[in-house]
Amino acid sequence: MRDWDDAYANSAHVPGSDKLPALWAERAASYRAGLKDFRADIxxxxxxxxxxDLILPDGDSKGLVVFVHGGYWMRFDKSAWTDLAEGARHHGWTVALPSYTLTPVARIxxxxxxxxxxxxxxxxxxxxPIRLAGHSAGGHLVTRMLCDDSRLEPAVYNRIAATLSISGLHDLRPLLKTKMNETLRMTMEEAALESAALHLPRSHAPVVTAWVGGAERPEFIRQAELMANVWTGFDVPTRLTIEPGFNHFTVIDGLKDPSSPITARLVGLE
Structure with a gap:
């Protein structure tokens, strides 16, 4: 029998990962301190x-990037990721970083x-225009915005130019076999409903990129391949990028770099 807990255990396979949350928080706080135009807690x-939070560019804004953090819907908030806005901000985009109610207080x-x-x-x-990005559980949340049951009003949905799911979770049914479901409290019905790969895309779906690190757990690579494969069959313009050498935590680092490939994909430069 497959060990599904191990399949989704990123920290167990990245040495020193226990120190990362404190490092992320420190980097984000330092970045916020140097921003010229930062608007908190809207x-x-x-x-x-x-x-x-909103991070504004130095000049006129080209549009809106929304980055949704991960943490298996159970941990973290917007304050640990502010520095990931730099790549998009440098290119003239306003970046929004939302927090959300965590499980088990909220359901997915x-x-x-x-x-x-x-x-x-x-x-x-x-x-x-609007560009959506999310990491891990955040990748799940941004792809859900494009599904046939999306509640986004047409005036907002029609502004979405592209969506970038980084190490996203697009079929939640395997998580029912993990210990974390004691906190997530998903039923099979909810897991299926919340799986973007099991939905039809909403009409006129924008470009969807599934981006994943080549050194991630195989299950995350499978999830990225699944999303790109399934929605291609519905004529959605999908792209799959497996970035060699990056793990589940380092794969998002490029968002801080205006010249990185992942930033270029996010802001539509390639």
């Missing part, structure tokens, strides 16, 4: 964690609704 709902379906509300609120504040 409410998109009544909940304590229903807030996002509730979190999907929260991210819908966060994108709608950010879109009301920032004009122009």
């Amino acid at each position: 409410a998109y709902g009544p909940g304590e964690r229903q807030r996002f 379906s509730d979190i999907t609704a929260e991210i819908t509300a966060a994108i709608a609120k950010a879109a009301a504040l920032v004009a122009g």
Whole structure:
């Protein structure tokens, strides 16, 4: 029998990963301290964690990038990832980083609704095209915005130019076999409903990129390949990038670099 807990255990396979959360928080705080235009804790709902930060470019804004953090829907918040905005900000994009209510307080379906509300609120504040990005559980959440049951209003949805799912989870059914489901509390019905790869895409779906590190757990590579494969069959323009040498945690580092391939994909330069 396959060990599904090990299949999704990123930290267990990356030496020194226990020190990473403190490092992420330190880097993000240092970056925030140097920003010229940073707007914190904009409410998109009544909940304590229903807030996002906005990082504005130096000049006129080209549009909105929304980055949704990961953590298996169970941990972290927007404050650990501010520095990931630099690549897009450098190229003239306004970047929104939302927090969301975590499980087990919220169900995953509730979190999907929260991210819908966060994108709608950010879109009301920032004009122009919208580009979505998310890492791990965040990759799940941004691809859910493009599904046939998406609750985004047409005026917002039609502004989405592209979506970048980084190490995203697109079929949640295997997670039912993991110990983490004691916290996620998913049923088979909810896992299927929340799996973008099991949905039809909403009409006129924008470009979807599934990006994953070549040194990640095989299950994350399979999840990326699955999303790109399935939605290609519905005539969605999909792209799959397996970036050699990067693991689940280092694969997002390029978002801080304006010249990196992943930043170029995010902001539409390639």
